[in-house]
Amino acid sequence: MSLPRIAIDAMGGDEGLSVMVAGAALALDADPRLTFLMVGDEPRVAETMARYPALVARTQIRHAPDVVTGDEKPTQALRRARTTSMGLAIDAVKQGDAGAAVSAGNTGALMAMAKVSLRTLPGIDRPALAALVPTLGDHDLVMLDLGANTTCDARNLVQFAIMGAAYARIANGLASPRVRLLNIGSEETKGTEDLRDAAALLKDVDAALALTFDGFIEADKISRGDVDVVVTDGFSGNIALKAMEGAARFVTDLLRRSFSSSLRSKFGFLISRPATELLRNRLDPNNHNGALFVGLNGVVVKSHGSASPRGVAHAIEITARLLSENLTERIAADLADVGAEKIQMAVRSARTSQPAEATDLTNSERDA
Template sequence: MVDAPRIAIDAMGGDGGAATMLAGAALALSRAPDLKFLIVGDETVVGAELARHRGLAAACEVRHAPDMISGDDKPSQAIRRAKTTSMGLAIAAVKDGDAGAAVSSGNTGALMAMSKLALRTMPGIDRPALSALMPSFGETDTVMLDLGANTECDANNLVQFALMGAAYSRAALDIARPKVALLNIGTEELKGTDELKRAAQMLRDASATLPLEFVGFIEGNRISRGEVDVVVSDGFSGNIALKTAEGTVRFVTDLLRRSFSSSFRSKMGFLLSKPALHLLRVHLDPNNHNGAIFLGLNGIIVKSHGSADDKGVANAIAVAAKVLREDLARRIAHDLADYRATSPSESIAVK
């Protein structure tokens, strides 16, 4: 367990750049005063922003990066510039042990490509997965993965995702035995692709010996109900489900805004409903759930949404700090070892 996490911040990524990233770091520090930061970016720009946050400067080391990754850069282009960009140097800090984790609001494809190349996947993991916490009606958020890193997955990949997602749920949400489900077009055992059905059987066979409870299949309209703690999918389906959920939230909020402004009576209704609507807005605010993590790498990389504000960045930093404190990598490695020890050797790939 890490007592005082040191986190590398890609200061130049995201819509708000260094101003938002450092404001987020300052907010995170106010909530967890033991945090330390390695701020990576243009030292002139970073220095100007640090002058606005005197308390943050004492907890920071600045590492100059002469270049940055733009949102339009292709992953192949980003990889070639890894040694000069703020994103690449932040990832390198994790690889070299100068930081326990890195947080970036930059280009997702570039971040994944550079992270995978620099850090490699953990033993027993074929592919890393992008995982995030989704708001739900349950007592805690729901872990969902993969959200876009892998468009095609076989049964072994899905089982590995399930193990990693359950470990993340235990570390981030303190759930002792997470309920895990596979995203499918129906809950019946006969539905779905052959790979989904094979993954389901593998998880049923192993569930009794692992710190998770496999509960079968779940449909997309049940993800937010809070009935399960971890939802596992290939990246293609998972990304569609995520974007659909985000679009639905925006649709509902825009519809409410239009309805409440349609007449005098509606405006009066808005005033009466304002406390309840505030709670709804807080619960659905993406900044309050910001911070997707690449699971399965030899290092912690957290992706903050590009449009996140300082509160969103602070939450992404909190995700990185939480999994470092709870030693997520060790948990995943332990669960993989247990799975291999109790399952047929051909049931899961081992590298």
């Protein structure tokens, strides 16, 4: 049985056309059910795809004369949505010509176009950017928001938690994902008022949803493997993610430098090579590529701009799984179970019932 067609922004990303087409071919090799709508400069797309006969047989091409550049402002990109490969890929989802869109292009432009074209689901105020992050546990965790919204209130955070849990159930096969809010401490009195309000509400609604709320988590514990969904605002989430990526590169670069420092070190590398290969594979961003804009009336996945063909294939595989498991419908059902009004009422109730030791302190005193 074929899955809904996946629209590919063939011109986006650092390497552009060659990597996007090669990634689609790899994904098709792994899953013959896939079909594609390749959006881009038609003559160039057809020429590149000719190297992959199996892909040609499963792909339609839609011509797009323009490309969104990496430094283009979202407002500028929106004005050219009808002529760019990114804009037309998203429009294919809106028109029902594709079930999902994948792009490695400008993140801000992709978010703006997707939100304007597809709109948010009922009960969702803002979409969020969610990604899979490696851990010491048996599976990756879902983390959101990673940059779509720099400031968020309690209601936004609760909505993110509901969407992240739905994503984790599909991506990792979990019945009741463990959800935590990113904070500067695990104590209930730590953090901003919005964080404490969101925590109080999640405690109230987790029994009605397929998730388990486990309170707050600090940034140094994210990858320990004892949480399935980490929820935060886009400002803090983006900083935390970049810090983790930088730490991973630091470790791998330090190991490489250490193993090449002397003849004895090189001999040691040969002995420990299986372990270092396992580490490299675990930390390779291509094996975790594919960030999802959750909360939209459609599936839009952002591939890293510097992803390899294998990384693009991984993003497409994630997209196919989300289509197969009906992510959008699951999120809508979970929101209906809770209800937007209940969320708003619970936020107000949480604020009026804060303990005196939390509300009578200044933020700096409480967080000390």
